[in-house]
Amino acid sequence: MSMTLDALQRKSGLIGESDVIREVLQTVAQIAPTDISVLVLGESGTGKEMVAKAIHTASRRKFEPLITVNCGAIPVGIIESELFGHKKGSFTGADEARKGYFEAAHKGTIFLDEIGETPLETQVKLLRVIETGEFIPVGGTQTQKVDVRIVAATHRDLREEIGRNNFRQDLYYRLKTVTITMPPLRDHVEDIAVLVERFGLEFATRNDLVFRSITPEAVRTLKSYRWPGNVRELKNVIESVLALNPGERITPELLATHLQLESFQPNPALPVLVTTPPEQSDRELVLRQLLFIRQDLHDLKHIAAGQPLAASPVDPYMPSPPPPSGVPEVLIGDVSALDQRPLIEPDAIGEVTMEEVEREIIAKTLAKFNHNRRRTAQSLGIAERTLYRKIQSYGLDKK
Numbered sequence: 001m002s003m004t005l006d007a008l009q010r011k012s013g014l015i016g017e018s019d020v021i022r023e024v025l026q027t028v029a030q031i032a033p034t035d036i037s038v039l040v041l042g043e044s045g046t047g048k049e050m051v052a053k054a055i056h057t058a059s060r061r062k063f064e065p066l067i068t069v070n071c072g073a074i075p076v077g078i079i080e081s082e083l084f085g086h087k088k089g090s091f092t093g094a095d096e097a098r099k100g101y102f103e104a105a106h107k108g109t110i111f112l113d114e115i116g117e118t119p120l121e122t123q124v125k126l127l128r129v130i131e132t133g134e135f136i137p138v139g140g141t142q143t144q145k146v147d148v149r150i151v152a153a154t155h156r157d158l159r160e161e162i163g164r165n166n167f168r169q170d171l172y173y174r175l176k177t178v179t180i181t182m183p184p185l186r187d188h189v190e191d192i193a194v195l196v197e198r199f200g201l202e203f204a205t206r207n208d209l210v211f212r213s214i215t216p217e218a219v220r221t222l223k224s225y226r227w228p229g230n231v232r233e234l235k236n237v238i239e240s241v242l243a244l245n246p247g248e249r250i251t252p253e254l255l256a257t258h259l260q261l262e263s264f265q266p267n268p269a270l271p272v273l274v275t276t277p278p279e280q281s282d283r284e285l286v287l288r289q290l291l292f293i294r295q296d297l298h299d300l301k302h303i304a305a306g307q308p309l310a311a312s313p314v315d316p317y318m319p320s321p322p323p324p325s326g327v328p329e330v331l332i333g334d335v336s337a338l339d340q341r342p343l344i345e346p347d348a349i350g351e352v353t354m355e356e357v358e359r360e361i362i363a364k365t366l367a368k369f370n371h372n373r374r375r376t377a378q379s380l381g382i383a384e385r386t387l388y389r390k391i392q393s394y395g396l397d398k399k
């Protein structure tokens with residue numbers, strides 16, 4: 001009893017009309033009602049977590065918990081106690097017994113994100129719980145049993161990791177029975193227009209702004225971009241453009257400062273002549289008209305309430321401490337402008353601590369990479385776990 005693709009798309013919010021995305025949805029609809037484990041592969045920002053949520057939502061477990069575990073962000077020393085729980089007194093500091101994520105996910109789904117980052121010792125225990133539903137809490141002697149559906153994801157090539165002795169072959173074979181591979185955005189650029197409409201409308205609604213859509217030229221610009229950060233990057237670009245240009249229609253000019261020049265490449269996936277079937281352009285036309293009616297309504301509401309049109313944007317993603325006087329203003333999210341000035345102003349020396357410098361560089365790098373922790377850690381040359389710890393201790397969490 002699987003739901004229709006349209007219903008699945010509405011419920012999960014996973015957008016796309018391209019063949020590749022429809023195939024993904026088709027697979028999700030087929031396997032969601034079963035209890036089979038699923039491995040989701042794909043580059044960063046392609047929607048792996050969305051797929052995990054879609055599987056849960058379309059399953060008979062939908063009213064039970066969906067527990068997401070980022071295996072790459074949990075320090076190695078505590079990962080097993082986080083996953084399987086621990087008994088009181090099992091290690092220094094274990095003053096109370098604690099339930100693990102598996103127990104918390106009982107009857108529901110557990111999403112093991114970045115499974116490629118799990119330590120080898122822990123992988124043995126994961127294999128056991130996947131095969132038998134059994135585990136032993138840290139410091140315990142008794143086996144516990146859970147009923148949990150497992151969805152795992154990674155951006156890594158697990159076969160390569162097996163070759164490097166970073167991933168167990170038996171666990172890989174156990175997981176890969178059903179594999180869903182999320183395509184990079186450059187391989188389904190035909191979805192860009194609908195994605196932009198959705199992200200634009202959502203952002204405008206959240207911030208009480210008007211969304212005046214995007215010009216066909218701007219869609220073409222977006223299609224010729226390589227999207228190293230995939231759909232997440234597209235969403236961030238649209239939100240920044242709208243935050244900085246509230247109420248304006250998106251044009252290539254508005255996009256220019258938000259896209260990295262070096263990521264423009266002749267995109268081999270892009271057909272030179274784009275021909276849209278007539279029924280599709282009709283539908284697009286109707287959608288667009290609906291969109292404009294909606295904006296007019298919004299405008300009228302504001303006029304009737306005596307409020308100015310296009311309220312000033314509030315973007316929760318943008319940390320913006322006012323620049324100290326004398327320091328050239330740096331565009332938010334653009335660290336390159338920092339290259340032109342010394343990292344520390346000479347008159348600040350003696351006033352700043354290593355911690356402050358570290359906090360600042362982490363905050364700025366996070367902003368540049370749209371809070372993508374993997375890319376931030378790579379760029380700073382530190383491990384993702386280390387970055388995670390520092391984000392926690394400096395309170396740099398986005399939420």
Ligand SMILES: Nc1ncnc2c1ncn2[C@@H]1O[C@H](COP(=O)(O)OP(=O)(O)OP(=O)(O)O)[C@@H](O)[C@H]1O
Pocket residue numbers: 013014015016042043044045046047048049050051155231232235
């Ligand atoms: N097909 C899609 N439709 C709508 N939104 C999408 C789609 N794909 C991705 N997104 C959005 O893009 C962002 C990134 O998606 P998600 O977190 O699922 O990616 P991911 O593959 O898990 O990335 P990472 O490997 O970096 O964790 C989210 O905000 C998500 O809502």
Ligand SMILES: [Mg+2]
Pocket residue numbers: 048049113
């Ligand atoms: Mg993810």
